[in-house]
Amino acid sequence: MSSRPVWEKRQFGHRARLALTPAQEQAIDAQAHAARAAWNLLHNLWSMTPKCTRSLTRMDQTLRQARKDIDWLGVLPAQATQAVLKTYMRAWRNCWEGRAEEPAFKSRVRSVMSVDIPQGRDLHIKRVHRRWGMVNIPRVGRIRFRWTRDLPVGKAANSDNRITGARLVKDSLGWHIAFRVTALERKPAEHTGPEVGIDAGVNISLALSDGNHQDHGRPPRLPDGSADRDKWLNKEEKAKLLRLEQRAAHRKSFRKPKERTSNRLHRSYDQIRQLRARATRRATDWQHRTTTSLARQYGVIVVEDLHITNMTRSAKGSVENPGKNVAQKSGLNRSIAQEAWGRTVTMLTYKTARHGGTLIKVPAPYTSQRCSACGFITSGSRETQELFVCKNPDCGWTGNADHNGARNVLHLYRIGHTMEIPAAGRAVVRRTRGVKPATAR
Incomplete structure (x- = not known):
């Protein structure tokens, strides 16, 4: 007599590289900067408001009015703005429950550029090639991404197997999209290995x-x-990294105290970060x-x-x-x-x-x-x-x-x-x- 299979829901993420045109990259950069600014505005509002008058409704209303009054803040879609508010409140909840420290101000240099897409229905994912797929980014348009694993799209998507949202994340090697996937899978049998x-x-x-x-x-x-x-890094990449570090140190020696960093020095730093990110990616792949x-x-x-x-x-x-x-x-x-x-x-x-x-x-x-x-x-x-x-x-x-x-x-x-x-x-x-x-x- 065979027992019936047990099914369970599993949530996981899948990250893919985006292929952007210069105009699309500029549009996503603007949204990421707007999301960071929205976080900082919420943080300032929370810090200056007395504890007895703090409320989620007031912060939501202030954020909505700011999107209407400030043009560069309005480039961020409304749902992505609401996602920033929810993330900020969740950060405070984690702090109160002892799981994390207090939310802090996000600087332009140290913070990771990212944009959240909370609704999976807005993505309209479609596979167009063996190696490429298309995804819709709100206020940006259709963008190609690397198709490295099967996703529940089209006829394969249903209430149990679907993409619930995504997040755009930028690192030194460019923009990537991280899909949030919910799938119904058969519960594995107990592993009898050693x-x-x-x-x-x-x-x-x-x-x-x-x-x-x-x-x-x-x-x-x-x-x-x-x-x-x-x-x-291989031998050639190590030699290139050494040259870039020497070049960056040479260019930095000409900068006076409190003087703005030159574009040439920024380019050297970007190339160094790209090599470091490549090494990190290889280490993660091995793991x-x-x-x-x-x-x-x-x-x-x-x-x-x-x-x-x-x-x-x-x-x-x-x-x-x-x-x-x-x-x-x-x-x-x-x-x-x-x-x-x-x-x-x-x-x-x-x-x-x-x-x-x-x-x-x-x-x-x-x-x-x-x-x-x-x-x-x-x-x-x-x-x-x-x-x-x-x-x-x-x-x-x-x-x-x-x-x-x-x-x-x-x-x-x-x-x-x-x-x-x-x-x-x-x-x-x-x-x-x-x-x-x-x-x-």
Whole structure:
């Protein structure tokens, strides 16, 4: 007797590159600047209004009147303006509930340019070519975008499978559109694959307890021992980046204090940001491919509950108590930031759930100092960043330090010392009663 399939709704995003003409790019830029200005106007209004008279209705009325009175603010569609208001109020709600800090003023330089399209019915998406599709942007017109995956459009769209909206986002490589998709999919069966512990490292990107390490093949260190800031760029791109940085430094030397940045210096900065964005895109692509492969292969994936912000804190210290090995710690912090461990765990979280697997977190203390063969713990076991040597005279196990950490991570899960991460809420440490840490693996 076969059981009936269980269906569940899943929400996800899909990002595609836009192919814009100069006029279309100028129009979207104007909308993005108007959206940023609308946020700042709301922030100023909220700050100057007494607490007893603050209301969503008043802010909505003020924003509507501002669109009528200010021409450059009126280029933003009405629904996109309402989306800015809803986002601002949601930011305050997250602050009140302790999930985020207070909303702040968005500067022209540091803020990301974006425009929200809250209604999916306004997009009118159509596939016109094997590699290209067309989408309608309010007050801009029809725009081509790269078609890299099937979207629920046309006859395939219904109440359960549809595009609910989109967001235009600009980075150093141009404008992109991020579709918000709701799909009805069959709930995956429980994954019966093996268990594996993962230790995120610098020398080995993802060390697995079974020895099936995942590495991107890019050395974290240069021959002189310093951290490689641009390991995702090839030799020609690194040489170009060096020339651009030298050119930018030369042009910056002619700028007087408080003087406006020249257009030439802006162009040099734009080219540098493009190379940096290209490297980030390659790193993200490797993470997507690797995490998808791990989610398909393993049923239970165990990772450490790392506090990356504390790990990458500077060792500079203060004037009274200066730090030690500041340069080495700075290079290590840079290498950790490049590996983007938090993004890897985020990808594994939703990909394991999509494939029927489970992601478990375990406490991180002593996983790198404990011998995975005998359980002996000492701070001097790591001879180098790569080598682990057990100081127990009865053991003497030697191996890769990251592999040793991955075996310890899996062992913590097997003895029940895990941290269950619910869909919403804080992690809870759970320890199986009556089970003590074993001294042998």
